[in-house]
Amino acid sequence: MRSTIEETRLDLLCKQAVYGLTESEIEQLQELEKNADSSIDSQSLELTAAAISMMGLEIEPMPDHLESKILSRINEHAALASNADGSVEENVFTRPRQPVPAESPSGSSVWNWFPWAVAAAACVVLAVNIFTSRNTTDVADGPKPTPTLEERLTPAQQRQRLIETSPDVARAEWGKGNVDEIAAVSGDVVWSDERQAGYMRFRGLPKNDPAKETYQLWIFEDGKLEPHPKDGGVFDVTDDGEIIVPIDPKLATKDPKVFAITIEKPGGVVVSSREKIAALAKSET
Amino acid sequence: MLRNSDDAEDAVQEIFVDVWKNAARFDPAQASETTFIAMIARRRLIDRIRFSQRRISADSLEDVLAEPADRSDKNMQTAVEATEAFKALGELRPEQRQVLQLSIIQGMSHQEIADATGMPLGTVKTHARRGLLQAREIMGLGNMTATREVSV
Numbered sequence: 001m002r003s004t005i006e007e008t009r010l011d012l013l014c015k016q017a018v019y020g021l022t023e024s025e026i027e028q029l030q031e032l033e034k035n036a037d038s039s040i041d042s043q044s045l046e047l048t049a050a051a052i053s054m055m056g057l058e059i060e061p062m063p064d065h066l067e068s069k070i071l072s073r074i075n076e077h078a079a080l081a082s083n084a085d086g087s088v089e090e091n092v093f094t095r096p097r098q099p100v101p102a103e104s105p106s107g108s109s110v111w112n113w114f115p116w117a118v119a120a121a122a123c124v125v126l127a128v129n130i131f132t133s134r135n136t137t138d139v140a141d142g143p144k145p146t147p148t149l150e151e152r153l154t155p156a157q158q159r160q161r162l163i164e165t166s167p168d169v170a171r172a173e174w175g176k177g178n179v180d181e182i183a184a185v186s187g188d189v190v191w192s193d194e195r196q197a198g199y200m201r202f203r204g205l206p207k208n209d210p211a212k213e214t215y216q217l218w219i220f221e222d223g224k225l226e227p228h229p230k231d232g233g234v235f236d237v238t239d240d241g242e243i244i245v246p247i248d249p250k251l252a253t254k255d256p257k258v259f260a261i262t263i264e265k266p267g268g269v270v271v272s273s274r275e276k277i278a279a280l281a282k283s284e285t
Numbered sequence: 286m287l288r289n290s291d292d293a294e295d296a297v298q299e300i301f302v303d304v305w306k307n308a309a310r311f312d313p314a315q316a317s318e319t320t321f322i323a324m325i326a327r328r329r330l331i332d333r334i335r336f337s338q339r340r341i342s343a344d345s346l347e348d349v350l351a352e353p354a355d356r357s358d359k360n361m362q363t364a365v366e367a368t369e370a371f372k373a374l375g376e377l378r379p380e381q382r383q384v385l386q387l388s389i390i391q392g393m394s395h396q397e398i399a400d401a402t403g404m405p406l407g408t409v410k411t412h413a414r415r416g417l418l419q420a421r422e423i424m425g426l427g428n429m430t431a432t433r434e435v436s437v
Binding site for chain 2: 010011014017018019020040043044045046047048049050051052053054055066069070221222228251252254270271
C-alpha cells in the first residue's frame with residue numbers, strides 16, 4: 001500500500017516537472033507529501049527537466065527596452081523590501097557605486113544576486129523562446145537575423161569546414177537500399193556528435209517530385225534497425241549530379257551507427273514503414 | 286502579433302520577479318544559476334499556458350528577440366549546461382532518452398509520444414518517470430531538500 005502511494009507521488013512529481021499539474025493533482029500531491037518518506041523532491045526533478053530543455057540551444061540577447069522594464073520592476077521590489085525593514089531608503093539599482101548593506105526579501109544580498117540576474121536575463125528570454133516555440137506549430141515570420149559565416153558558406157564548404165574542425169567526425173559510405181531503380185547511389189555522410197551537425201553527399205540519387213514524395217533521413221544509434229530511429233529531416237533532390245544535404249536531426253544524436261534514406265509522402269512521416277529505402281550507410285567508426 | 290509580443294514580455298517580467306522571490310532557494314552546490322533560472326522560467330510558462338489554455342505564438346517573439354546579439358560568456362554557460370544534460374541522457378536507455386527528449390524538448394504529451402513511436406502508453410509513462418529520475422541522479426541533482434511550493 002505504501003509503495004503504491006509513493007508510486008503515485010513520483011508520478012505526480014514527474015508530471016509536475018515536465019507538464020505541470022491540474023488543481024486536483026496539486027491537492028492530491030500536497031496530501032501525499034504529508035506522509036512522504038522518499039528523498040525525491042519536486043525541485044530536483046524540475047531542475048533536471050530544465051537542464052534537459054536547454055540542450056542544443058543558443059543564448060538569445062534581451063532587448064534593451066525589456067531589460068529596462070525588468071530592472072524597473074526589480075527596483076520596485078527592492079525598494080519595497082528595503083522600506084519594509086528600514087535598512088535602505090534609496091533605490092539600490094540606480095546607485096551602483098554605493099555600498100548596499102540591504103538584504104533581499106529572501107535574505108541574500110541584493111548585490112550578490114543582481115549581477116547574475118542581469119547576466120541571466122538573456123537566459124530567461126531564451127527560455128520563453130524555447131518553451132513557446134516548441135509548443136506551437138506556428139511558423140516564425142519576423143525579421144531574419146544576419147547570416148553567420150557558416151550560413152554564408154556553400155553546403156560543400158560547410159561540410160569541409162565540419163570535417164576540418166571536428167576531430168570526432170564519423171563517416172559512412174552510401175550504398176543501395178531496397179529500391180531497385182536506385183541501385184547506383186553513392187557518396188557519403190559525415191557527422192559530429194560534438195557539433196550535432198553533419199552532411200550527406202549523394203551521387204546517383206534520382207530527382208523526386210516534391211508534390212508526390214520526399215526523401216527522409218533516419219539515424220540509428222545502436223547499429224541495428226531498431227523500431228524507433230531518430231528523424232534526421234526531409235529533403236528533396238532537384239538537380240542531377242552530386243548534391244550535399246545538411247543533416248537536420250530533430251533530437252540530440254549520439255554515436256550514430258546506421259543512416260537510412262527512405263522515400264515518404266511530402267513533409268515526411270513520424271514513423272516510417274520502410275517500404276522504400278533509397279540508400280543505407282553504416283558508420284566506419 | 287502585438288498581443289502575443291506583449292504576452293512574451295509579460296512572461297519574461299514575471300519570470301524575473303519569480304527569480305527575485307525565489308533567490309533564497311538557489312543553492313550553487315546543487316545546480317547552476319542558469320539551470321535554476323530555467324526551472325523558474327519553465328514553472329511560470331507552464332502556469333501561464335495552463336491558465337490561458339492557449340499557446341503563445343512564436344512569431345511574436347521575433348519582436349522580443351530582434352535586437353542584435355551580444356554573445357559572450359553566456360553562450361558558454363549554456364553550452365556547459367547542455368553538455369551535462371546531453372551526457373546524462375547518453376547514459377539512459379535509448380527508449381528512456383527518446384521519451385524524455387520528445388516530452389521535455391519537443392513538448393509532446395505521453396499520448397502523442399505513444400502514437401508517434403508505437404510504444405504502449407503505459408510504457409511511455411514508465412520510461413518518462415524512470416528516465417527523469419535516473420537523469421536526476423546522473424546530473425547530481427538528487428540531494429535537494431526544498432520542495433516547491435505548489436502555488437507560485
